[in-house]
Amino acid sequence: xxxxxxxxxTRAFGERVAVDNLTxxxxxxxxxxxxGPNGAGKTTTVRxxxxxxxxxxxxxTVAGYELGFDNQRIRRAVGVLTETPGLxxxxxxxxxxxxxxxxxxxxxxTAREQVQHYLRMMDLWDRREHLVGTFSKGMRQKLAIARAxxxxxxxxxxxxxxxxxxxxxxNVVRDVIRSLRGEGRTIFLTSHNLHEVDQLCDRxxxxxxxxxxxxxxxxLRAGLFDTQHLIEFAGAAEPWLATVRALPFVREASxxxxxxxxxxxxxxxxxxxxxxxxxxxxxxxxxxxxxxxxLEEVYxxxxxxxxxxxxxxxxx
Amino acid sequence: MKLLRxxxxxxxxxxxxxxxxxxxxxxxxxxxxxxxxLFAPLLKNLPATAAFSPEEAINIFTPGMLVMxxxxxxxxxxxxxxxxxxxxxxxxxxxxxxxxxxVVLGKALRDLVVLLLQGxxxxxxxxxxxxxxxxxGILVGxxxxxxxxxxxxxxxxxxxxxxxxxxxxxxxxxxxxxPLLLLSGLILPLELAPRWxxxxxxxxxxxxxxxxxxxxxxxxxxxxxxxxxxxxxTALAVFSLFWATRSFRRALA
Numbered sequence: 001x002x003x004x005x006x007x008x009x010t011r012a013f014g015e016r017v018a019v020d021n022l023t024x025x026x027x028x029x030x031x032x033x034x035x036g037p038n039g040a041g042k043t044t045t046v047r048x049x050x051x052x053x054x055x056x057x058x059x060x061t062v063a064g065y066e067l068g069f070d071n072q073r074i075r076r077a078v079g080v081l082t083e084t085p086g087l088x089x090x091x092x093x094x095x096x097x098x099x100x101x102x103x104x105x106x107x108x109x110t111a112r113e114q115v116q117h118y119l120r121m122m123d124l125w126d127r128r129e130h131l132v133g134t135f136s137k138g139m140r141q142k143l144a145i146a147r148a149x150x151x152x153x154x155x156x157x158x159x160x161x162x163x164x165x166x167x168x169x170x171n172v173v174r175d176v177i178r179s180l181r182g183e184g185r186t187i188f189l190t191s192h193n194l195h196e197v198d199q200l201c202d203r204x205x206x207x208x209x210x211x212x213x214x215x216x217x218x219x220l221r222a223g224l225f226d227t228q229h230l231i232e233f234a235g236a237a238e239p240w241l242a243t244v245r246a247l248p249f250v251r252e253a254s255x256x257x258x259x260x261x262x263x264x265x266x267x268x269x270x271x272x273x274x275x276x277x278x279x280x281x282x283x284x285x286x287x288x289x290x291x292x293x294x295l296e297e298v299y300x301x302x303x304x305x306x307x308x309x310x311x312x313x314x315x316x
Numbered sequence: 317m318k319l320l321r322x323x324x325x326x327x328x329x330x331x332x333x334x335x336x337x338x339x340x341x342x343x344x345x346x347x348x349x350x351x352x353x354l355f356a357p358l359l360k361n362l363p364a365t366a367a368f369s370p371e372e373a374i375n376i377f378t379p380g381m382l383v384m385x386x387x388x389x390x391x392x393x394x395x396x397x398x399x400x401x402x403x404x405x406x407x408x409x410x411x412x413x414x415x416x417x418x419v420v421l422g423k424a425l426r427d428l429v430v431l432l433l434q435g436x437x438x439x440x441x442x443x444x445x446x447x448x449x450x451x452x453g454i455l456v457g458x459x460x461x462x463x464x465x466x467x468x469x470x471x472x473x474x475x476x477x478x479x480x481x482x483x484x485x486x487x488x489x490x491x492x493x494x495p496l497l498l499l500s501g502l503i504l505p506l507e508l509a510p511r512w513x514x515x516x517x518x519x520x521x522x523x524x525x526x527x528x529x530x531x532x533x534x535x536x537x538x539x540x541x542x543x544x545x546x547x548x549x550t551a552l553a554v555f556s557l558f559w560a561t562r563s564f565r566r567a568l569a
Contacts, residue, residue: 086405091333
């Protein structure tokens with residue numbers, strides 16, 4: 001059984017549909033990225049999956065428990081980093097965590113061990129007795145993540161975990177996510193940091209009120225963009241444009257910044273023939289590489305396509 | 317058992333947070349004492365009425381003050397909840413398995429402890445000013461005040477969770493306070509009021525509480541107004557508690 005399984009999950013607020021017919025499965029131990037622009041319905045989705053709000057229609061199981069029937073068990077099985085940290089400024093970091101440890105029914109000894117473990121993991125152990133009101137935004141965020149992990153949940157929802165963190169703190173959080181993955185925990189990660197999502201996630205869902213695409217980062221790139229080969233020469237690239245265009249298996253060729261950009265009909269098998277043809281024609285090829293599309297380019301393309309499709313749907 | 321444990325955890329935690337800001341508690345404690353110090357001297361010079369003599373005035377006034385304390389202190393409790401709602405504290409609590417009733421009741425207990433301290437202080441100061449009433453009556457009376465407090469706190473929480481705005485909660489509390497207090501006979505007995513006010517007071521639950529409180533303070537334990545006051549106040553407190561809990565469930569939905 002998947003860690004999370006959603007089927008036709010829909011939530012409307014009056015006339016406005018915030019989440020439309022969302023269907024996906026997340027395997028145990030998977031780091032699942034959930035991307036979308038502000039107001040796309042990401043937080044509404046997380047709130048539904050954690051049993052905070054009921055879906056208008058659809059069904060979902062989280063940690064094997066059915067949403068709407070076993071919400072208490074779901075809340076026990078998941079850890080959540082909410083949009084706002086929701087910490088007690090007048091209490092120390094340790095007191096904040098001990099309160100939640102008590103709520104999760106950890107016995108006194110386990111609670112202290114867990115608090116120490118996660119405060120150390122987040123580089124906050126030396127500040128454990130300081131009031132949270134004196135903490136920087138990054139420290140508060142790290143403390144909130146520690147709190148989400150305190151009861152060893154099998155599924156962790158992290159809403160923008162590195163937002164507002166300095167690079168060093170963000171790196172600590174990313175290491176924590178990797179370590180959680182190593183422990184076999186399932187992570188549902190929403191973020192606007194696409195490079196981070198690319199680094200950390202096994203699969204990524206691009207979402208804007210409805211699921212636009214769901215796949216591994218590599219497959220998302222391959223599915224959306226043709227593989228393009230970038231060829232650099234000792235001299236100018238323009239003279240070789242006619243040569244490659246004459247090849248029957250070349251679909252498109254152009255020159256960008258002194259580099260020849262080529263799309264082939266079957267990139268994997270035809271790339272050696274392309275290079276051979278250029279060398280035989282006398283070209284001094286210095287470098288050949290495939291264009292690497294960033295997840296950001298994939299994301300922006302899908303969001304644009306999604307917006308266009310939505311506009312067409314509204315107009316029809 | 318689990319519910320009691322959760323209520324205790326939330327209560328102790330809320331108290332700890334409140335004690336980090338002691339000025340709020342100290343000002344809250346001084347408020348009823350100030351009223352008593354400034355109002356009681358006026359009673360001594362009241363002309364004798366059919367309802368009570370000037371010597372009895374402090375005995376009539378103190379039970380009313382105890383009932384008055386509950387709405388004045390408790391109807392504004394929801395303001396703190398709006399702050400917690402806004403800074404994400406309540407949202408975070410809601411994603412834990414803790415019972416919603418435990419959250420509301422645990423927080424309400426914290427506010428009730430402050431109310432109890434205010435009540436005890438009020439009675440102690442009134443005692444030094446000549447209050448001579450039944451000791452058991454005082455103890456049961458403080459219990460009744462706590463039930464009124466729970467009713468008002470729960471209503472205030474519900475307002476806070478529905479309106480999500482401090483100013484709106486304060487405005488509602490102010491609008492409710494005046495008719496609740498004036499039509500309860502807590503400052504002066506309703507026997508002195510014109511007929512139309514007495515009819516209006518019949519619809520004010522606090523009027524029954526004040527009657528019960530006065531009966532308790534004078535040791536008239538067989539008077540049915542005590543039972544009526546307890547039953548009505550308790551029923552309304554339970555109803556408002558569930559209203560607040562329901563509002564908490566829905567507040568962030």
